[in-house]
Amino acid sequence: MRLEEHPVIDFTRKRGKKVTIYFEGKPIEAYEGEPIAEALHAAGVRVLNFTPKGRPRGLFCAIGKCSSCLMKVNGIPNVRTCITLVEDGMKVERQHGLEPLPRDYKPPKWKDAEKIEADIIIIGGGPAGLMAGVKAAEHGAKVALLDENPILGGQLVKQTHKFFGKREQFAGVRGVKIAEIIAEEAKKKGVDIHLETSAIGIFPNGEGKLVTAVKKNKKLMEFYGKAVIVATGAMEKMIPFENNDLPGVYGAGAIQTLMNTYGIQPGKRVLIVGAGNVGVILAYQLLQAGVEVVAVVEAMPKVGAYFVHAAKIRRLGIPIYTRHTILKAEGKEKVERAVIAQLDDNWKPIPGTEKSYDVDIIALAVGLRPSIELLHQAGAQAIYVRELSGYVVRHDDRLETTIRGIFVAGDSSGIEEATTAMLEGKLAGIAAALFVGKANVKNAMEEMEKVRKDLDEFRSGPFGQRTRIGEEKVMIK
Amino acid sequence: MKNKVDIAIIGGGIIGLYTAYELAKRGVENIAIYEKKYTGSGSTFRCGTGIRQQFGDGANIKMMKRSVEKWSNIGEEINFPQLKMEKTGYLFLLYSEEEVDRYKKNVALQNSHGVPSRIITPEEAREIVSGLDISEVIAASWNPTDGKADPFLAVHGLVRVLKKMGVEINEYTEVKEIKVKDGAVEGVKTDKGKVKADIVLNAANAWAKILNEKLGVKIPIEPYKHQGIVTEPLKIGEIKPMVVSFRHGGAYLTQESNGGVIGGIALKYGPTWDITPTYDFMREVAKNFSRIIPALKYITIIRQWGGYYAETPDHNAAIGKIEEIEGYYLAAGFSGHGFMLAPAVAEGMADLITKGSSTLPLEFYDPYRFQRGELREQAIQMG
Secondary structure (H helix, E strand, C coil): CECCCCCCCCHHHHCCCEEEEEECCEEEEEECCCEHHHHHHHCCCCCCEECCCCCEECCCCCCCCCCCCEEEECCEEEEECCCCECCCCCEEECEECCCCCCCCCCCCCCCCCEEEECCEEEECCCHHHHHHHHHHHHCCCCEEEECCCCCCCHHHHHCCCECCCCHHHCCCCEHHHHHHHHHHHHHHCCCEEECCEEEEEEEEECCEEEEEEEECCCEEEEEEECEEEECCCEEECCCCCECCCCCCEEEHHHHHHHHHHCCECCCCEEEEECCCHHHHHHHHHHHHCCCEEEEEEECCCCCCCCHHHHHHHHHCCCCEEECEEEEEEECCCCCCEEEEEEECCCCCECCCCCEEEECCEEEECCCEEECCHHHHHHCCCEEEEHHHCEEEECECCCCEECCCCEEECHHHHCCCCHHHHHHHHHHHHHHHHHHCCCCCHHHHHHHHHHHHHHHHHHHCCHHHHHHHHHHHHHECC | CCCEEEEEEECCCHHHHHHHHHHHHCCCCCEEEECCCCCCCCCHHHCCCEECCCCCCHHHHHHHHHHHHHHHHHHHHCCCCCCCCECCCEEEEECCHHHHHHHHHHHHHHHHCCCCCEEECHHHHHHHCCCCCCCCCCEEEEECCCEECCHHHHHHHHHHHHHHCCCEEECCCCEEEEEEECCEEEEEEECCEEEEEEEEEECCHHHHHHHHHHCCCCCCCEEEEEEEEEECCCCCCCCCCEEEECCCCCEEEEECCCCCEEEECCCCECCCCCCCCCHHHHHHHHHHHHHHCHHHHHCCEEEEEEEEEEECCCCCCEEEECCCCECEEEEECCCCCHHHHHHHHHHHHHHHHHHCCCCCCHHHHCCCCCCCCCCCCCCCCCC
């Protein structure tokens, strides 16, 4: 079902032209500019494929990272339908286990790759990547930016809440608006932007770098530059419980993508797992979209979110159960029920405390892990840092990794949030402009120092403690 | 780690492990393997998994015929039935009369050794692999008794049985030097201490020459970077045999047991110790694979890796006794064929060590042939 009314966003104005796609031969209404899986969800389709063991699978991350949404599109198997846009007349089919080769005997015509040249290549158009682009361009570098999603802004595009912090860090502005502002800024500064373009590798190229990519699943692209900034963000974590792969068990980000980016109601009744900022903000956003939230469960003894966020949802009558966890999802082909239970001091469920909820969505807000695949492929040294939520690459105080000329910024350098991602983006952008010899040294050094101060300030206090410990571990001195 | 063994084997790849197994089977008790990383980590786990008898010379055909017999039974023999050779065949696509003539001769030779290979029509080839573009294929060389095996299972199974048989496997133990006294091996010096041994087998493949050179033994084995790729998984059975096309950059490809398409092309770099994957390789694989099987243009490559072909000048291994040093044996320089040849080499080597001779044609791989200028005809090599 689509949202016709929303307190923050007017989706009726935002939607593109109406088109028709065919799901298992049946026509389905969709709008230009929306991805296949999201359009199917609006039409009530939850099961996107069946695993080789016959288990139904649906959407999970909605940003192209988890491969839970693979379907056959126009006869081509394994298409990431959550980031592939609908086209009029498109034929979409569920996959059943492993797919055969398409029956196509026509030898392909090989076209040479499209070549893009710039000083700096940025992978990822979220808050970190965009800000890096703005700053690098401001300091005189020619920048090309690629992102595999169809829209710029990364996870900002689904943040309908207002940000905290300083005015220059967009305090009081909604995330969606911030995305528009910095995307506009990047375009104005001449950043060459390539959407629906997946980076597939970073290779040395003489003194410089080559980033290879594929546009819209078919066109080979080569981005030549002297430096690369990797700002590939993060992906949602999964926790183990019975039937955690049942369609309707969604990452928190996927639910935000559905309702806040594309104006699609994710479900009717939701149980949220995880009472960090993401979990409780999600609860509020679900209410805005007219969805009932039955409860938020949190395994830790206390709520992790900022007090203001948690207080707000409590005022609206949503219970937060700390020391509780989800035991299982139930349902045939999609979520129909969730069973939760209280935990004892050893994190074991206490028998007899089980509660069952009739819900159609279970939202997992159990943390993120950095997406460092490309950095790893490029050979950057990575270490496991618990405080930064996973494997992260080592970097110096200019965010340069162990590979000269490859920089990292945002969640891919360790999980934090959008404000620090923008600050890290600034830092990496200036540092890279300096690296490629375009920036004025004095100006660059001064501004980097200022950004570092802002970062330190933002990370000071109890909420920044984990990051500070983590940063200490990854920093090359 | 024992400080004295009867036989010290350097290298925990398929050659070292399989030879240890054959030796233990013959009653040799005190065997130890030294591997500088983990078993299989050198070339075995990076290989293309193929096992074929379609070679162009009698020695390799004989050796591979024996290897296939052994690959067919090893799983049962070591009570590890998951390990089995899949006899899905090798299909060489031929695009010119000249190629067909050469393969007809090869097939005649292979047939004379009892290998049931034959030249088939393009249509027959397409019956075997339905996705082939046969518009320019004029014939194919096909042997249904060739095939493939899983290198991970092979190493795992062998390690398991070797431990039961009492063979000492030392991982993360690098042999730095082979100790020689009065013209005979005395033992090995590792980074974890010295070990006395009467017999030392150098099965370090790409790294073999480093140890040889320290002893003044000059046998030309050089490391070349080759690469491989695997795609997202497809329905099992889509590409059963190993498909080879020299027309398409020396491409070889097949489907592994999980459904991914595994393979490579003949783009090599070296000699070099660098094994970083290259973009040129990825692009050329994409281009050439989709010319052989057009529908592969829709399929995504999910992994790419590099590894060594330990190459000799004629692309045939160097196997045998090192004359200058009593008790020193070499089985290295497999030039991309180590995995498939391993069972026969192991049998031959075990016989050579325990009985002084083997009925297998090991003399073909005589390490001194290079010195004498008696290079073999280059072995049919792909990748």
